[in-house]
Amino acid sequence: MLYREVPKSGDKLSILGFGAMRLPEKNSGIDHEKATTLIRHAIDNGVNYIDTAWTYHGEESEKFLGDALADGYREKVRIATKMPHWLVSSRQDMDRFLELQLERLRTDNIDYYLIHSLTASGWREIKDKGVLEFVDAAKKDGRIRNAGFSFHDNTEVFKEIVDSYDWDICLIQYNYLDENHQAGTEGLKYAAEKDIGVIVMEPLRGGSLATNIPPEVERIWDEATIKRNPAEWGLRWIWNHPEVTVVLSGMSDISQLDENIRTASEAFPDSLTEDELNTVRRAAKKYKELVTIPCTGCNYCMPCPVGVDIPGCFDLYNSGEIFGHNDSSAKHRYLLYQMGILGERSSASLCVSCGKCVEKCPQQIDIPGKMKEVEAQFERPVVKLKASAMRRILPVFRRVGFLKYR
Ligand code: SF4
Ligand code: SF4
Structure with a gap:
C-alpha cells in the first residue's frame, strides 16, 4: 500500500480508502459477518482510511463500523464521517448529531469530520446556522481532529467554500469523465494549492466505468500496450494526480478489494506514461462521443436567470x-x-x-x-x-x- 500526506497535518493516509456505503448486504441490512471480514482484511493490508456517513445503509453504517472496528482495529484507522446538514435546524443540533455519531462509532473522536454533500444553498444555510463556530469548538475540545466537506455543485461554489475556512480536507467526485464537472480538475488543483487534502469519491462513477463497457471503449482498452482492466485504468488515472490524497472505493467483495490493493501498491503520482495517458484520453473521448448532448461543462451559459443548472x-x-x-x-x-x-x-x-x-x-x-x-x-x-x-x-x-x- 502507498500512503500520501494530508498537507496541513502530515497525517499519512493510504491512497486507497474504504467507502462504507456499498457493504455486502443480507436481509435488507448489512451482512455484518461478511462486511467485518472485508473491512478487517482491508486494514490488515494497509488501508487506514474508512469513510462513512450518518445516512449510509439506512443509517446502519456508522453503528456497524463501531462494532467492526472493535478488537483493536479502531486504533489502526482514521474514521471519516459526515454531518447530515439537511437534518440540522440549529447550532445545538450540530453538537447532538456529533455526540450520536461518536456513540454509534464507539469512539471519543472523529479523525475526519465532513459537512456532507454541500451545494451553494446548503452551504449558505448551514453557515448561517453557525457551522464554522461548531467546527472550531469541536476541533478545540478534541471531538473532531480534522474538518472538511463533501461537495456536489460547480467549480465556482467549490472555490467559495474552500476560501471560507481553514479546511483540512475536502471530498469531491472526480474521474476521467468528470474533469469539467462539479469541482473538476480546476477545483482539485485549487484545493491542493491551498494545502487541502483531496479525497476522491465516485472514481468509477458508481462502478459504471468498470462494468458494461461499450464495445467501442472496450476496443481502446484492448489495444493498449499495457493490459489493465477498466477499473484499474480509472483508478490509476486518478492516483496519477499528485494533488489527490485518497481515492475511496465502495468495495463489496474480497477479490475486488485485493485487486484494488494491488493497484494501489504501484500507483505513484505522475507514474503514467504519455502513451498510457493517451489511452485514457481516447477512452474518455469515445465515451463523450456516445452522448447526444455535446456539453463540455464549460459553464459559459451560466447563470440561468431562472436557476436551471x-x-x-x-x-x-x-x-x-x-x-x-x-x-x-x-x-x-x-x-x-x-x-x-x-x-x-x-x-x-x-x-x-x-x-x-x-x-x-x-x-x-x-x-x-x-x-x-x-x-x-x-x-x-x-x-x-x-x-x-x-x-x-x-x-x-x-x-x-x-x-x-x-
Ligand atoms: S455553454 Fe454549452 S457546452 Fe458550455 S456548459 Fe453550457 S451547455 Fe454546456
Ligand atoms: S431559462 Fe432555459 S433558455 Fe433561458 S437561460 Fe435558462 S436554460 Fe437557457
Whole structure:
C-alpha cells in the first residue's frame, strides 16, 4: 500500500480508502459477518482510511463500523464521517448529531469530520446556522481532529467554500469523465494549492466505468500496450494526480478489494506514461462521443436567470445515454440535487425558453429544446410528486427529527 500526506497535518493516509456505503448486504441490512471480514482484511493490508456517513445503509453504517472496528482495529484507522446538514435546524443540533455519531462509532473522536454533500444553498444555510463556530469548538475540545466537506455543485461554489475556512480536507467526485464537472480538475488543483487534502469519491462513477463497457471503449482498452482492466485504468488515472490524497472505493467483495490493493501498491503520482495517458484520453473521448448532448461543462451559459443548472442537467442526461437510462445513480442524483431536495431546485422543467443561454454556448446546443428532453427523462409526474412531498416533509422532519434518535 502507498500512503500520501494530508498537507496541513502530515497525517499519512493510504491512497486507497474504504467507502462504507456499498457493504455486502443480507436481509435488507448489512451482512455484518461478511462486511467485518472485508473491512478487517482491508486494514490488515494497509488501508487506514474508512469513510462513512450518518445516512449510509439506512443509517446502519456508522453503528456497524463501531462494532467492526472493535478488537483493536479502531486504533489502526482514521474514521471519516459526515454531518447530515439537511437534518440540522440549529447550532445545538450540530453538537447532538456529533455526540450520536461518536456513540454509534464507539469512539471519543472523529479523525475526519465532513459537512456532507454541500451545494451553494446548503452551504449558505448551514453557515448561517453557525457551522464554522461548531467546527472550531469541536476541533478545540478534541471531538473532531480534522474538518472538511463533501461537495456536489460547480467549480465556482467549490472555490467559495474552500476560501471560507481553514479546511483540512475536502471530498469531491472526480474521474476521467468528470474533469469539467462539479469541482473538476480546476477545483482539485485549487484545493491542493491551498494545502487541502483531496479525497476522491465516485472514481468509477458508481462502478459504471468498470462494468458494461461499450464495445467501442472496450476496443481502446484492448489495444493498449499495457493490459489493465477498466477499473484499474480509472483508478490509476486518478492516483496519477499528485494533488489527490485518497481515492475511496465502495468495495463489496474480497477479490475486488485485493485487486484494488494491488493497484494501489504501484500507483505513484505522475507514474503514467504519455502513451498510457493517451489511452485514457481516447477512452474518455469515445465515451463523450456516445452522448447526444455535446456539453463540455464549460459553464459559459451560466447563470440561468431562472436557476436551471444547465451543465448539471446535461451531465446526468448524458450519463443515462452512456450507461443506460435505468442508471439509478443518475436518477437519484437528479432527484436530490436538481429537484431541490438537497439545496435549491435547478431542474430542466424550470426552463422558460428565454434563449439567453443559447448564444453563449460554444457548442451551439439548442439548450431550451434539450431541456425538454431532460425533463421528459427525469421529471415524470410521479417523480415531481415525490420531490414536492420530500421538499415539504424535510423541514418538519428537521423539527421533530431528534425524537427519533432519543
Ligand atoms: S433558455 Fe432555459 S436554460 Fe437557457 S437561460 Fe433561458 S431559462 Fe435558462
Ligand atoms: S455553454 Fe454549452 S457546452 Fe458550455 S456548459 Fe453550457 S451547455 Fe454546456
